[in-house]
Amino acid sequence: MTRFSGFRVLKEALTGHNGWAPLWRNPAPKPAYDFVIIGGGGHGLATAYTLAKTFGQANVAVLEKGWIGGGNVGRNTTIIRSNYLLPGNQPFYELSMKLWENLEQDTNFNSMVSQRGIINLIHSDAQRDAYRRRGNAMMLSGAGARLLDVDQLRQMVPFLNYDNARFPIRGALMQSRAGTARHDGVAWGYARGADSRGVDIIQNCEVTGFRVEGGKVQGVETTRGFIGAGKVGVAVAGHSSQVMAKAGLRLPIESHALQAFVSEGLKPTIPGVITFGAGHFYVSQSDKGGLVFGGDIDGYNSYAQRGNLPVVEDVAEGGMALMPMIGRARLLRSWGGIVDMSMDGSPIIDRTPIDGLYFNGGWNYGGFKATPAAGHVFAHLLATDTPHETATAFRFDRFNRGYVIDEKGVGATPNLH
Amino acid sequence: MLIPHPLLGLRDAQEFTVLGDASLLARPDPTRSDAEAAFCDYVFLRDNPKGVHRELWFHEQGDRSWLVVTRDTVTHEILSAELASDVKKRMEGTE
Ligand SMILES: Cc1cc2nc3c(=O)[nH]c(=O)nc-3n(C[C@H](O)[C@H](O)[C@H](O)COP(=O)(O)OP(=O)(O)OC[C@H]3O[C@@H](n4cnc5c(N)ncnc54)[C@H](O)[C@@H]3O)c2cc1C
Numbered sequence: 001m002t003r004f005s006g007f008r009v010l011k012e013a014l015t016g017h018n019g020w021a022p023l024w025r026n027p028a029p030k031p032a033y034d035f036v037i038i039g040g041g042g043h044g045l046a047t048a049y050t051l052a053k054t055f056g057q058a059n060v061a062v063l064e065k066g067w068i069g070g071g072n073v074g075r076n077t078t079i080i081r082s083n084y085l086l087p088g089n090q091p092f093y094e095l096s097m098k099l100w101e102n103l104e105q106d107t108n109f110n111s112m113v114s115q116r117g118i119i120n121l122i123h124s125d126a127q128r129d130a131y132r133r134r135g136n137a138m139m140l141s142g143a144g145a146r147l148l149d150v151d152q153l154r155q156m157v158p159f160l161n162y163d164n165a166r167f168p169i170r171g172a173l174m175q176s177r178a179g180t181a182r183h184d185g186v187a188w189g190y191a192r193g194a195d196s197r198g199v200d201i202i203q204n205c206e207v208t209g210f211r212v213e214g215g216k217v218q219g220v221e222t223t224r225g226f227i228g229a230g231k232v233g234v235a236v237a238g239h240s241s242q243v244m245a246k247a248g249l250r251l252p253i254e255s256h257a258l259q260a261f262v263s264e265g266l267k268p269t270i271p272g273v274i275t276f277g278a279g280h281f282y283v284s285q286s287d288k289g290g291l292v293f294g295g296d297i298d299g300y301n302s303y304a305q306r307g308n309l310p311v312v313e314d315v316a317e318g319g320m321a322l323m324p325m326i327g328r329a330r331l332l333r334s335w336g337g338i339v340d341m342s343m344d345g346s347p348i349i350d351r352t353p354i355d356g357l358y359f360n361g362g363w364n365y366g367g368f369k370a371t372p373a374a375g376h377v378f379a380h381l382l383a384t385d386t387p388h389e390t391a392t393a394f395r396f397d398r399f400n401r402g403y404v405i406d407e408k409g410v411g412a413t414p415n416l417h
Numbered sequence: 418m419l420i421p422h423p424l425l426g427l428r429d430a431q432e433f434t435v436l437g438d439a440s441l442l443a444r445p446d447p448t449r450s451d452a453e454a455a456f457c458d459y460v461f462l463r464d465n466p467k468g469v470h471r472e473l474w475f476h477e478q479g480d481r482s483w484l485v486v487t488r489d490t491v492t493h494e495i496l497s498a499e500l501a502s503d504v505k506k507r508m509e510g511t512e
Pocket of ligand 1: 038039040041042043044063064065066067068069070071072073074075076077078079080205206207208235236237238239243258259260294335336337338339363364365366367368369370
């Protein structure tokens with residue numbers, strides 16, 4: 001792999017840009033691999049990358065039914081943060097934040113990680129108490145947190161509607177280390193890094209079934225034939241239930257559509273990420289200038305990868321309530337992705353009852369920020385057969401043992417988390 | 418999206434809230450010996466099909482009846498809607 005550097009860019013500029021090569025190969029599948037990862041999204045690619053780089057495994061394939069980056073990794077609103085409350089979650093997301101901070105050095109790829117900060121707005125005394133508690137939990141995990149009063153907030157984001165009659169803004173919880181990253185760049189960086197270490201990234205290869213003998217997985221049936229595997233890791237996000245059903249497993253997961261929106265490019269206006277939970281709206285500004293925003297999931301099961309109009313209206317209302325100036329921006333695009341909503345709002349990274357078959361899913365609307373850590377801990381589980389220390393709570397059996405990780409405190413429901 | 422309410426005709430889906438999979442109508446018998454495992458499956462596990470799905474919708478801003486709506490999760494086409502109370506009676510054989 002030729003390394004990217006400023007010097008290289010200069011050299012290529014002076015020599016007609018003839019020296020750039022494709023970032024990964026397009027190999028035909030081998031008959032068998034030690035590790036087969038299903039799903040070429042952020043999590044699958046990061047897992048293959050970590051297996052190769054950290055665990056020294058080169059006989060690894062990533063099987064992707066479409067093209068890499070065509071799923072949620074290329075559809076999300078790119079927010080990265082580690083501002084969780086519960087002990088089962090926060091250490092994992094903080095590990096992810098630390099990996100984000102070094103991602104570009106690690107992969108030698110510009111993923112445009114930008115720690116521009118996240119602001120969660122506070123509208124009442126009760127909410128301030130809850131956020132103070134969350135901030136304390138974040139500080140205990142080393143993530144850092146700041147409680148902002150209205151005057152501090154006004155200096156940072158003067159354009160908000162502070163006197164909204166229903167949700168007046170009283171302050172905010174801020175994580176300065178949070179921010180955004182270029183989502184495709186993350187997928188491409190991991191793909192390039194994995195490929196250069198010998199991982200075969202096989203696109204247009206849909207897994208259609210598992211071959212299991214004597215309780216142990218032997219490989220996968222695909223649209224490109226049978227591929228043998230020592231171990232199989234599933235990371236297919238919105239299609240988790242579909243793929244795992246082929247192994248006879250039912251999951252505590254439903255698939256729902258989540259939409260996102262981007263405006264025309266504007267001059268820099270929004271310094272970081274702003275979330276208006278009470279109004280079901282959040283927004284940031286991309287480096288190209290587009291306002292990137294979204295809100296709630298559509299609310300009913302969907303595999304359609306497109307959203308419904310009522311949620312478009314709801315998000316637009318949230319935006320207008322928070323920052324009326326957004327009404328002057330024209331909407332450029334909107335799209336949807338199918339997210340794997342779990343029954344307690346937290347993910348699963350675990351073994352399955354089938355020997356050699358492992359599962360990573362249930363990421364709800366928040367799995368992009370998890371990408372580096374998910375790759376790290378899933379590779380750890382695949383390579384060592386033991387859960388990583390930050391992911392011991394993400395077990396299948398937490399549901400029947402009564403140890404759900406319910407960040408929002410809403411009970412067993414997939415369409416509220 | 419319009420829902421063909423059996424009593425009120427076509428109604429805008431916006432008038433409804435969705436609870437989810439209609440398998441929730443089949444609450445396990447709490448006296449059976451494996452009730453704990455059965456309830457765990459009932460509360461947490463879902464088929465989550467890609468295609469035809471039966472689900473519970475509540476006509477919150479209407480006549481406040483519960484419906485079982487049969488809908489395609491890929492095309493979002495609504496195939497049918499019936500009163501959940503009728504479905505429940507049929508399940509219990511009391512009709
Ligand atoms: C609109 C939207 C906004 C979001 N915003 C954020 C955010 O701001 N911050 C955040 O942290 N998270 C966010 N998320 C969530 C995040 O994008 C996902 O949780 C995360 O990307 C899921 O992991 P992944 O990247 O591996 O998924 P994907 O990219 O979806 O990868 C899964 C892959 O598996 C493939 N696949 C499926 N079935 C098969 C099969 N049978 N055989 C082979 N391959 C298969 C799919 O084609 C797909 O490429 C958002 C999601 C959406 C939709």
